[in-house]
Amino acid sequence: MTIENAIATLRDRFGDQLSTAQVIREHHGHDESWHPDALPDAVIFPETTEQVSEIVKICAAESCPITPWGVGTSLEGHALAVQGGISLDLGRMNKVLEVHQDDMDAVVQPGITREELNAYLRDTGLFFSVDPGANATLGGMAATRASGTNAVRYGTMRENVMALEAVLPDGRVIRAGSRARKSSTGYDLKGLLVGSEGTLGIITELTVRLWGQPEAVSAATCAFETIEGAVNAVIQTIQMGVPVARIEFLDRRSISAVNDWGKLGLPDQPHLFLEFHGSESGVKEQAEVFGEIAADHGGLGFKWTSNAEERANLWKARHNFFYAMRAQRPGAKGISTDVCVPISRLAEMLLGARADMEALGMDGAIVGHVGDGNFHAGLSFDPDRPEELKKVKQLAGTWCERAIALGGTMSGEHGIGAGKTPWMRAEHGAAVDLMVEIKRMIDPKGIFNPGKMLDVN
Amino acid sequence: MTIENAIATLRDRFGDQLSTAQVIREHHGHDESWHPDALPDAVIFPETTEQVSEIVKICAAESCPITPWGVGTSLEGHALAVQGGISLDLGRMNKVLEVHQDDMDAVVQPGITREELNAYLRDTGLFFSVDPGANATLGGMAATRASGTNAVRYGTMRENVMALEAVLPDGRVIRAGSRARKSSTGYDLKGLLVGSEGTLGIITELTVRLWGQPEAVSAATCAFETIEGAVNAVIQTIQMGVPVARIEFLDRRSISAVNDWGKLGLPDQPHLFLEFHGSESGVKEQAEVFGEIAADHGGLGFKWTSNAEERANLWKARHNFFYAMRAQRPGAKGISTDVCVPISRLAEMLLGARADMEALGMDGAIVGHVGDGNFHAGLSFDPDRPEELKKVKQLAGTWCERAIALGGTMSGEHGIGAGKTPWMRAEHGAAVDLMVEIKRMIDPKGIFNPGKMLDVN
Numbered sequence: 001m002t003i004e005n006a007i008a009t010l011r012d013r014f015g016d017q018l019s020t021a022q023v024i025r026e027h028h029g030h031d032e033s034w035h036p037d038a039l040p041d042a043v044i045f046p047e048t049t050e051q052v053s054e055i056v057k058i059c060a061a062e063s064c065p066i067t068p069w070g071v072g073t074s075l076e077g078h079a080l081a082v083q084g085g086i087s088l089d090l091g092r093m094n095k096v097l098e099v100h101q102d103d104m105d106a107v108v109q110p111g112i113t114r115e116e117l118n119a120y121l122r123d124t125g126l127f128f129s130v131d132p133g134a135n136a137t138l139g140g141m142a143a144t145r146a147s148g149t150n151a152v153r154y155g156t157m158r159e160n161v162m163a164l165e166a167v168l169p170d171g172r173v174i175r176a177g178s179r180a181r182k183s184s185t186g187y188d189l190k191g192l193l194v195g196s197e198g199t200l201g202i203i204t205e206l207t208v209r210l211w212g213q214p215e216a217v218s219a220a221t222c223a224f225e226t227i228e229g230a231v232n233a234v235i236q237t238i239q240m241g242v243p244v245a246r247i248e249f250l251d252r253r254s255i256s257a258v259n260d261w262g263k264l265g266l267p268d269q270p271h272l273f274l275e276f277h278g279s280e281s282g283v284k285e286q287a288e289v290f291g292e293i294a295a296d297h298g299g300l301g302f303k304w305t306s307n308a309e310e311r312a313n314l315w316k317a318r319h320n321f322f323y324a325m326r327a328q329r330p331g332a333k334g335i336s337t338d339v340c341v342p343i344s345r346l347a348e349m350l351l352g353a354r355a356d357m358e359a360l361g362m363d364g365a366i367v368g369h370v371g372d373g374n375f376h377a378g379l380s381f382d383p384d385r386p387e388e389l390k391k392v393k394q395l396a397g398t399w400c401e402r403a404i405a406l407g408g409t410m411s412g413e414h415g416i417g418a419g420k421t422p423w424m425r426a427e428h429g430a431a432v433d434l435m436v437e438i439k440r441m442i443d444p445k446g447i448f449n450p451g452k453m454l455d456v457n
Numbered sequence: 458m459t460i461e462n463a464i465a466t467l468r469d470r471f472g473d474q475l476s477t478a479q480v481i482r483e484h485h486g487h488d489e490s491w492h493p494d495a496l497p498d499a500v501i502f503p504e505t506t507e508q509v510s511e512i513v514k515i516c517a518a519e520s521c522p523i524t525p526w527g528v529g530t531s532l533e534g535h536a537l538a539v540q541g542g543i544s545l546d547l548g549r550m551n552k553v554l555e556v557h558q559d560d561m562d563a564v565v566q567p568g569i570t571r572e573e574l575n576a577y578l579r580d581t582g583l584f585f586s587v588d589p590g591a592n593a594t595l596g597g598m599a600a601t602r603a604s605g606t607n608a609v610r611y612g613t614m615r616e617n618v619m620a621l622e623a624v625l626p627d628g629r630v631i632r633a634g635s636r637a638r639k640s641s642t643g644y645d646l647k648g649l650l651v652g653s654e655g656t657l658g659i660i661t662e663l664t665v666r667l668w669g670q671p672e673a674v675s676a677a678t679c680a681f682e683t684i685e686g687a688v689n690a691v692i693q694t695i696q697m698g699v700p701v702a703r704i705e706f707l708d709r710r711s712i713s714a715v716n717d718w719g720k721l722g723l724p725d726q727p728h729l730f731l732e733f734h735g736s737e738s739g740v741k742e743q744a745e746v747f748g749e750i751a752a753d754h755g756g757l758g759f760k761w762t763s764n765a766e767e768r769a770n771l772w773k774a775r776h777n778f779f780y781a782m783r784a785q786r787p788g789a790k791g792i793s794t795d796v797c798v799p800i801s802r803l804a805e806m807l808l809g810a811r812a813d814m815e816a817l818g819m820d821g822a823i824v825g826h827v828g829d830g831n832f833h834a835g836l837s838f839d840p841d842r843p844e845e846l847k848k849v850k851q852l853a854g855t856w857c858e859r860a861i862a863l864g865g866t867m868s869g870e871h872g873i874g875a876g877k878t879p880w881m882r883a884e885h886g887a888a889v890d891l892m893v894e895i896k897r898m899i900d901p902k903g904i905f906n907p908g909k910m911l912d913v914n
Binding site: 151185214442 | 557558559560561562582601602603604608613615616625629630631633635636637638639640642643644645646648649651652653657668669671672692695696697698700735736738739742746795797799800801828829830831860861864865866867868869870871872873877881884885886887888889891892894895896898911
């Protein structure tokens with residue numbers, strides 16, 4: 001029972017669909033997180049569900065770890081083969097299998113990226129909504145329960161995956177969910193697999209919900225005197241039922257970074273970036289209502305545009321915040337924190353984070369999916385100075401604990417991956433035991449993405 | 458290890474919180490389904506989570522079945538003690554524990570009904586949206602993954618339960634989910650328990666999402682020449698992103714029943730009933746857009762009202778469809794079918810159902826949550842004529858199979874309960890094995906709601 005035996009058997013069976021070349025292993029050995037590289041012993045490129053099942057059976061017989069791979073955009077080390085074994089690259093399974101326009105859904109393979117899917121859908125009048133910024137694969141996004149800027153209107157992967165097919169750790173293939181919009185039949189295994197980070201099943205097909213492209217879209221920016229003012233404007237906007245499609249917070253430090261990166265020329269103040277979707281008159285009404293709310297909360301001027309290019313530039317700058325921050329400190333790495341709290345506690349959480357960073361002399365910037373109560377602080381560190389990483393990790397851990405104490409969660413959308421397992425019990429209490437029992441029952445050999453999410457030993 | 462021992466121990470411990478009185482057992486021995494009565498050996502009325510945990514431990518030691526009870530509105534026999542044992546009545550745990558206005562959520566005990574919760578919320582500007590018609594308890598609704606007429610806009614219990622506390626079959630208490638709007642931390646145990654029909658855990662607390670009461674509400678009725686016309690109008694309405702709050706189909710037979718019951722005086726044609734929520738101008742725009750769509754699909758006149766009393770009367774008649782049908786045949790019982798299909802297949806499914814009933818000379822009426830692709834046919838039978846029940850069950854089974862073949866599900870919202878287990882494999886294939894494995898792992902003695910949903914023997 002060894003990894004070597006598994007690789008030998010896989011090579012016999014799959015030929016050059018398996019690679020042990022150093023460059024391939026290195027490519028699959030690092031992601032966009034702060035975690036150190038961890039190379040798999042081999043990388044395999046299955047082309048069908050049957051091949052995935054066969055690979056899993058071979059690995060199971062040899063207790064060889066399998067870590068699924070999409071495109072490596074994880075911010076928490078999900079796709080790193082921290083215990084070696086096989087990296088299972090789903091990139092060749094990247095087809096759109098079916099689009100059902102009347103039903104507004106699509107059946108896709110897991111290796112397709114969200115931009116590829118949306119390019120495919122361009123002429124249908126429909127779009128796939130979940131947008132984590134990175135051009136991630138849908139399989140990876142489902143496994144991480146990803147969301148992003150427009151989850152406040154269209155939901156996260158939890159709401160947008162209608163059905164899936166997955167290979168279990170013994171090679172069995174199951175299907176969960178259906179194309180029906182709702183169902184009350186049996187345990188929600190689809191929900192159990194979405195967000196399971198590859199530890200229970202390898203997703204080999206997904207049915208995702210699509211949305212109608214809105215008749216009109218407009219974007220807006222609004223500067224605020226204070227962080228509290230911005231957050232209170234968000235609370236009131238949500239409470240009044242204004243169906244904002246995106247409502248994002250950027251602190252002064254973030255505005256400075258995105259100004260530099262995207263040449264936006266925004267004033268040096270905390271901002272909200274918004275997007276409105278609807279009919280022509282609906283979008284106008286939403287913008288007007290928001291404008292009044294903003295004025296009541298110290299908004300310093302509200303600019304809106306329905307020009308597509310200006311909108312694109314705005315969101316590109318926002319999405320590239322992470323890279324923008326990195327560009328300001330060449331050679332540095334970054335941890336992107338990801339707590340999510342009830343929105344009534346968001347201002348308190350944000351101000352505390354800001355104060356902590358200042359007290360520690362850290363150059364962190366904060367952006368947030370504030371409609372959901374979720375924000376990210378980009379904390380940079382020099383990888384050659386371990387004491388910097390230690391300080392940054394400690395601060396991120398403090399915020400996890402604080403978010404949990406405020407009734408929230410340590411991760412709104414990035415997941416647990418290789419680094420946040422120690423806080424699982426703080427967040428979930430005795431429920432962690434049940435998670436471990438489920439993991440052990442479904443994956444008794446512990447071969448699916450070992451070293452992630454749960455401590456099963 | 459006997460039920461008698463469990464009851465003796467429970468009586469010692471809980472005194473008159475336990476009852477074996479015939480009238481109490483009978484009350485807990487029937488629900489609103491077609492299933493024959495099944496009396497528990499005793500009924501217990503816990504008042505706290507700790508008491509539920511203690512009761513479960515006592516029953517576990519004696520392998521005594523426990524069937525949770527809300528108010529008995531199940532249409533699928535969920536709450537019937539088909540293997541005897543204890544009926545666990547959660548009616549005394551019916552408090553609102555917290556309302557968070559800024560966060561738009563509430564923490565409640567499971568025994569509160571949706572009308573009680575909404576009465577409590579009346580002055581907050583918020584409401585709890587899920588409305589299955591019956592005044593069910595929130596615990597029961599969560600366990601059944603209930604939905605109802607406005608799920609098309611506000612989602613089902615799946616989307617509206619944010620967190621819960623549950624007692625597992627060994628007496629352990631776990632909490633799953635949080636008040637954060639989203640999370641990517643660990644397996645979705647909340648999702649696993651919602652819809653598990655009391656077979657994995659007894660829900661002892663829920664945090665539910667609330668929504669802002671809309672500024673304006675209007676209701677509309679529209680008659681159509683044909684069923685296809687009505688369904689196609691729905692498809693186009695959804696595709697155009699009109700945010701209808703309710704969009705319900707009633708066939709001619711249903712219109713006749715609700716006319717009799719509610720004195721509505723509607724024309725003898727298939728109808729859509731709609732409700733629009735939004736701003737004054739938004740509601741007007743939605744109604745106008747729908748009016749144009751209806752006219753394109755053989756709509757015979759579209760009447761709308763923002764008069765609260767007229768609206769209430771309309772929805773009361775719709776909600777009481779089940780009783781209205783029963784009233785037409787005194788002494789009869791009814792099966793309410795519940796298939797849900799992709800909306801593109803809905804007209805085909807509805808027409809087939811209509812044709813089947815006519816071929817068999819059955820007096821069934823059809824209503825549907827058509828925005829979700831879900832409909833109910835009320836099939837009545839004389840409980841003293843077993844051959845009638847057999848015919849009705851056979852037809853309902855045929856529709857389950859047809860819905861599954863069309864990419865749908867046998868139950869959109871009523872659940873599996875005591876009668877639909879035989880179709881679980883047709884719908885879920887090999888995933889049923891995983892469900893059974895999960896059930897056996899969490900409830901090895903099979904004491905939680907035995908005889909429901911899964912065949913675990």
